[in-house]
Amino acid sequence: MFKNYLKVTWRNLLKNKGFTAINIAGLAVGMASAALILFWVQNEVSYDQFHEKKDRLYQMYNRSVFDGKLWCWGTTPKVMRSSLKQDYPQVEQVARTTNANFLFTIGDKHLTLAGNHTDPDFLTMFSFPLVKGNAKTALNDMKNIVLTEKTAKKLFGDQDPMGKTIKIDSTDYFTVTAVMKDLPNNTRFDFEYLMPWSYLEKTDNYVDKNWGNNSVQTWALLKPGVTEAAVNRQVKNITRSHSDIKDIDVFMHPATKWHLYSKFENGKIVGGKIEAVRLFSIIAGFILLIACINFMNLSTARSEKRAKEVGIRKVVGASKTSLISQFLGESIMISLIAGVLALVIVQVSLPGFNNLTDKKLFIPWESTTFWLLCLSFIIFTGVLSGSYPALYLSAFRPVKVLKGTFKAANAAISPRKVLVVTQFTFAIVLIISTIIVREQLEYAQNRDTGYKKNNLVYTFMSGNIGKNYALIRNELLTSGAATAVSKTSAPMTEGWSDTWGFSWEGKNENEKLDFNVYNTDGSFTKTMGLKVIEGRDIDADKYPSDSLAILLNEASVKVMGFKQPIGQIVKNGDTKLTVVGVVKDFILQSPYEPVRPMVIQGPKSWFNVIHYKLNEKNTTAANLKLAEAVFKKFNSEYPFDYHFVDDEYAKKFKDEQRTGTLASLFAGLTIFISCLGLFGLATYMAQNRIKEIGVRKVLGASVMGVTSMLSKDFLKLVGFAFLIATPLAWYFMHSWLQGYTYRVPISIWVFVSAALVTTIISIVTVSFQAVKAALTNPVKSLRSE
Amino acid sequence: MIKITNLEKFYRTEEVETIALNKLSMEVNTGEFVAIMGPSGCGKSTLLNILGMLDDPDAGSYVFNGTEIAHFNERKRADLRKHNIGFVFQSFNLIDELTVFENVELPLIYTGVSSADRVKRVEEVLDKMQIMHRRNHYPQQLSGGQQQRVAIARAVVNKPKLILADEPTGNLDSSNGNEVMELLTDLNEQGTTIIMVTHSEHDARYSHRIIRLLDGQTVMENIMV
Numbered sequence A: 001m002f003k004n005y006l007k008v009t010w011r012n013l014l015k016n017k018g019f020t021a022i023n024i025a026g027l028a029v030g031m032a033s034a035a036l037i038l039f040w041v042q043n044e045v046s047y048d049q050f051h052e053k054k055d056r057l058y059q060m061y062n063r064s065v066f067d068g069k070l071w072c073w074g075t076t077p078k079v080m081r082s083s084l085k086q087d088y089p090q091v092e093q094v095a096r097t098t099n100a101n102f103l104f105t106i107g108d109k110h111l112t113l114a115g116n117h118t119d120p121d122f123l124t125m126f127s128f129p130l131v132k133g134n135a136k137t138a139l140n141d142m143k144n145i146v147l148t149e150k151t152a153k154k155l156f157g158d159q160d161p162m163g164k165t166i167k168i169d170s171t172d173y174f175t176v177t178a179v180m181k182d183l184p185n186n187t188r189f190d191f192e193y194l195m196p197w198s199y200l201e202k203t204d205n206y207v208d209k210n211w212g213n214n215s216v217q218t219w220a221l222l223k224p225g226v227t228e229a230a231v232n233r234q235v236k237n238i239t240r241s242h243s244d245i246k247d248i249d250v251f252m253h254p255a256t257k258w259h260l261y262s263k264f265e266n267g268k269i270v271g272g273k274i275e276a277v278r279l280f281s282i283i284a285g286f287i288l289l290i291a292c293i294n295f296m297n298l299s300t301a302r303s304e305k306r307a308k309e310v311g312i313r314k315v316v317g318a319s320k321t322s323l324i325s326q327f328l329g330e331s332i333m334i335s336l337i338a339g340v341l342a343l344v345i346v347q348v349s350l351p352g353f354n355n356l357t358d359k360k361l362f363i364p365w366e367s368t369t370f371w372l373l374c375l376s377f378i379i380f381t382g383v384l385s386g387s388y389p390a391l392y393l394s395a396f397r398p399v400k401v402l403k404g405t406f407k408a409a410n411a412a413i414s415p416r417k418v419l420v421v422t423q424f425t426f427a428i429v430l431i432i433s434t435i436i437v438r439e440q441l442e443y444a445q446n447r448d449t450g451y452k453k454n455n456l457v458y459t460f461m462s463g464n465i466g467k468n469y470a471l472i473r474n475e476l477l478t479s480g481a482a483t484a485v486s487k488t489s490a491p492m493t494e495g496w497s498d499t500w501g502f503s504w505e506g507k508n509e510n511e512k513l514d515f516n517v518y519n520t521d522g523s524f525t526k527t528m529g530l531k532v533i534e535g536r537d538i539d540a541d542k543y544p545s546d547s548l549a550i551l552l553n554e555a556s557v558k559v560m561g562f563k564q565p566i567g568q569i570v571k572n573g574d575t576k577l578t579v580v581g582v583v584k585d586f587i588l589q590s591p592y593e594p595v596r597p598m599v600i601q602g603p604k605s606w607f608n609v610i611h612y613k614l615n616e617k618n619t620t621a622a623n624l625k626l627a628e629a630v631f632k633k634f635n636s637e638y639p640f641d642y643h644f645v646d647d648e649y650a651k652k653f654k655d656e657q658r659t660g661t662l663a664s665l666f667a668g669l670t671i672f673i674s675c676l677g678l679f680g681l682a683t684y685m686a687q688n689r690i691k692e693i694g695v696r697k698v699l700g701a702s703v704m705g706v707t708s709m710l711s712k713d714f715l716k717l718v719g720f721a722f723l724i725a726t727p728l729a730w731y732f733m734h735s736w737l738q739g740y741t742y743r744v745p746i747s748i749w750v751f752v753s754a755a756l757v758t759t760i761i762s763i764v765t766v767s768f769q770a771v772k773a774a775l776t777n778p779v780k781s782l783r784s785e
Numbered sequence B: 001m002i003k004i005t006n007l008e009k010f011y012r013t014e015e016v017e018t019i020a021l022n023k024l025s026m027e028v029n030t031g032e033f034v035a036i037m038g039p040s041g042c043g044k045s046t047l048l049n050i051l052g053m054l055d056d057p058d059a060g061s062y063v064f065n066g067t068e069i070a071h072f073n074e075r076k077r078a079d080l081r082k083h084n085i086g087f088v089f090q091s092f093n094l095i096d097e098l099t100v101f102e103n104v105e106l107p108l109i110y111t112g113v114s115s116a117d118r119v120k121r122v123e124e125v126l127d128k129m130q131i132m133h134r135r136n137h138y139p140q141q142l143s144g145g146q147q148q149r150v151a152i153a154r155a156v157v158n159k160p161k162l163i164l165a166d167e168p169t170g171n172l173d174s175s176n177g178n179e180v181m182e183l184l185t186d187l188n189e190q191g192t193t194i195i196m197v198t199h200s201e202h203d204a205r206y207s208h209r210i211i212r213l214l215d216g217q218t219v220m221e222n223i224m225v
C-alpha cells in the first residue's frame, strides 16, 4: 500500500513539474529561514546555560535612585568580593572580572591581546573546561596565566604552551599554567586569557577599597540549598554597612536570567533579549506557516485534478483514513525533499547570517539530536502543510466526483482566501516595518553630531605614549600629520565616566543629577571642530589656572540653571572647578537620545586617548604614515593602533542597521514565498477558467478585460490583507519607536508606499498568468470540449 | 441478494427539490443479470450509486445479503463495498498516474491481499480480459475499449459478488461495446450478479430482466427469454 502511494506521489510530482517546483521551493525557503532563526534562538536561549552550577551562580547588582528613577547596574566595587567571602557563609565562592589589555611578547613576536583579570575561584565556579592544567591552582600565583587554546596556538603554534614564559608589556614575565578549551559561542564571557586579580592590584599600585567605585563585575556561587531570596535579604545592605553610601541596595541576578532577562526598569526585570527571542520565534513560525499555506493552497486548488483519483480509490475500497494517510505521506515526502534542500540553503547562507547577526552559528552535523530534530521538523512541516489538504481531499464524495459535475474550486474558495489574506497580512506588516526601521535609521544618521567627525583619529595611550605625550603631540603637529591634537579621557564616541558628585550654587542638594565627565588637556574644540557658544576653550599654556578649568555643554548649563555660566564655580568633592566656556551640545553616546549634561574637565585629570585632526592638505595615507612614524618613535614596542571617529560613530547604528537588514530580509522572504503561492494559484485559476475565457473572448471580451477580470479577485485579497496589516504594523512600530527618544514620526506615506509595493508585486505575479490565459486562442481552448 | 423497499432520494438546491427516487422498490437475486433503462434524468445513476453504497438513501430500506444497510456510516459501507461490489463506469475512471497493472491491483491493496497473491491475481484477470500485453501502459495510451476492459478487470479482480455497471458501453463503438457485453455475460455465467444501466436496447438484450424507470419509479419489468 505504501509503495503504491509512493509511486503515485512520485509520478504526480513529476507530472506537475511547475507545481512541484513552486511547492518545494517555497517550502525549502520557508524551512531554511525558519531553521536559521531557530538556530539563532537556540543559541540565545542556551547562553551560559552550560555551566554545571548555573542554578547557584549569580552576578552582583546595584540598585539606586537617579533623576527620580530606580536604576540597576551590574558593576560593583572591587572590595565587595572580600566582604562576601568573609561575612556571608551562604556564599561558597566569589570571583571578579575586569578587562585586561596587554602587549604579549614571545621572542620577537608582539601581540596585543584582550583578556580578563579574575580571581582563582573563577575556574571552578564556571564550566570552562581546561585542556591542560589544574583549575584549582592555575591562577594562584600573581604571574600565572591561563590561555585559551586559540591564544595558545597564536602564541606558541603547535608547541606545548604549559610552563612557557610570556613577557607582558615591557615589565613582567608570566608562566602559562593552564590551557582552556575555547569559549563556546553561547557565553557572555569573552577573553583570550585569564590573569590573576593580584596582578591588577600590582599594576594599579594600590588595592581599591572604595565602595563608591563601581567598576568591576562580581560573580558569586551560593552553597547548595541556599535560596536567592534569603541571600538577597542579607546582601541588600552590604554597601550601606561598609561605607557612608546610604542609597544603594545590592542584589543578585541569577545566571538563568543573565542573557535573556537583563533589562531593568524601575528596579524590576522587564525583559531583555527574551523579547527578541520571542519576536524571532514568532517570525520563524509565521514564515514557516506562510510556506505551508502555499502548499495547502496549491494542493487544494489542484483538487479537481485529484478528485477523480480520490473518487476511484474510494469506489475500489479506500477508506477515508487510508486516503488521509496517503495525502499526509505525500506532503511529508515533499517536505522531506524541501527539508534536504533547506539544509543546503542553511549551510550556504550561514556565513552571511552569522555576519549579519554577529554570531558564530554552525550546523552540528555530528549530533544525533540535531538529526532527530531535523526529522521532527520535517514531519511537523509535512503534517502542518498536508493536514488541511488531506482532510479536504479525502472528504470528497465519489458520487459527486465521478459524475463529472464536480467543482472543487468554489467549495474551497473561502479557506483559501483566508490563507492568502493571512500570508499577505504578514508580508505587508513586515514591509511596513522595514520601511519604518530604515526611516528611523536614516533619521538618526542624519542628526547633527555637533562636531566634525571627518579626518578625526584617535589612538589609545598604551605603553609609553602617556609619558611621551608632549613630544608626540609636538611631532604630530610639526611633521604636518595633524593640525590639532588633544588628549582626552575617552574616545569621542564613548561615554566612559559619569558622576553625580558635582555641586554648584543654587543646586537642590536632595536631587542626584548625573553628568557625563570628559577630560581634555586643551585644543579640544579645535581638534573636534566644536562650536564654542560662550567663553573659550581650555588652554593651560596661556592661562596657568586652567588646570582646574571646565567646559560645560548646553545641556549642563540648562540643568545647572546658570544665567551667566562663565566664571561659575562647580565643585567636585572639595575640588573647585571654574567654568571658562560653553560648547554646543554634541553627541557623545546614543544618537537616539537627547544629549546628556556634560562636564569637560581640564588638564588636572586622567587620560586614556589621544585625538588628532589629520592635516587636510595631505592624503589620509600620507598622514597616517607620518603619524605612525611618530608613535613608533616614542612607543616602539607597541603596534600603531588608530581609529577613525567617523567609523566608530557609524558603529552606533549597527544594531538598528541589523534590525533593518533582518526586517528587509524577512519581508523579502515572506513576500517571495507569498508571491510564489499567488503565482501557483493564479496558474491553476487560469487553467480552470480557460474555457470560460475562451467563451468570453468569442463573445467579444478584450485581452485587457479578461486580464483585469482574472486579476481583480486576487488584488481584492491583497487589499483586504492591507486593511488588516496597517493597524497591526502601526501598533508594532509605534511601540518599537517608543524605545528611542529621538525618533522619526510615522507618516502616512509609509503605508502608501507599502501598499504600492505590494500591489505592484502582486499585479506582476498574477497578471503574468492572467495575460497568458487571456491571450490564448479561444479556438484552442474550446476544441478540447 | 438485494431487496429495496420504498427507497427515496431527494436533491435539494436553493430553489428546487428534485425527487430522484420516489418510493422505489425492487429485488435482485443472486446470479441475475439485470438491466435498468429509462429516459435521461429518471434516476438510474442515483439508484446504482445507492445500490453500490456510494450514496445513502433519504428514506426506505435497503437489505443487502440479509443485512439492513440504509443507515450504515461511511466506514462500514466502504468496508462492505470493497469486499462485495465492483464498479464499471461509462467514463472508465482509471487513475491516470497508475499503469494498467497498478490500476487493477488497487482493490487488492485496499483489501490487504499479499503482494505475491496480487501479482498472480492481477495477471490472471488481465489475461482473461486479453489486455496482458498492455500491463505497463498508462490509461491515456489505450483505446476506449481497452480502457473499459481494464476497468472491468479492476471491477472483478477482487471476485465481487455484485458488479454495477453504469452505461459501460456508452463511450464505445458497437464492436468494442459488444466485446464488453460478452465479458459481462461471461462473468454472469460464472456466477456474478450484474446490474447494468443502459440506454441501448441492444445491450439490454444481454440481460435476464429489464427494469424500466420513469421519474424515479419502476414502470415496467420485462423478463427476457
Ligand SMILES: Nc1ncnc2c1ncn2[C@@H]1O[C@H](COP(=O)(O)OP(=O)(O)OP(=O)(O)O)[C@@H](O)[C@H]1O
Pocket (backbone or CB within 6 Å): B011, B012, B013, B018, B019, B020, B038, B039, B040, B041, B042, B043, B044, B045, B046, B047
Ligand atoms: N447532485 C445533484 N444535485 C441535484 N440534482 C441531482 C443531482 N444528481 C442528480 N440529480 C437529479 O436527480 C435526477 C436523477 O439523476 P440521475 O443522474 O440519476 O439520472 P440518470 O437516470 O442517470 O440520467 P442519465 O441517463 O442522463 O445518466 C435528475 O433529475 C437529476 O437532475
Ligand SMILES: [Mg+2]
Pocket (backbone or CB within 6 Å): B044, B045, B046
Ligand atoms: Mg446516469
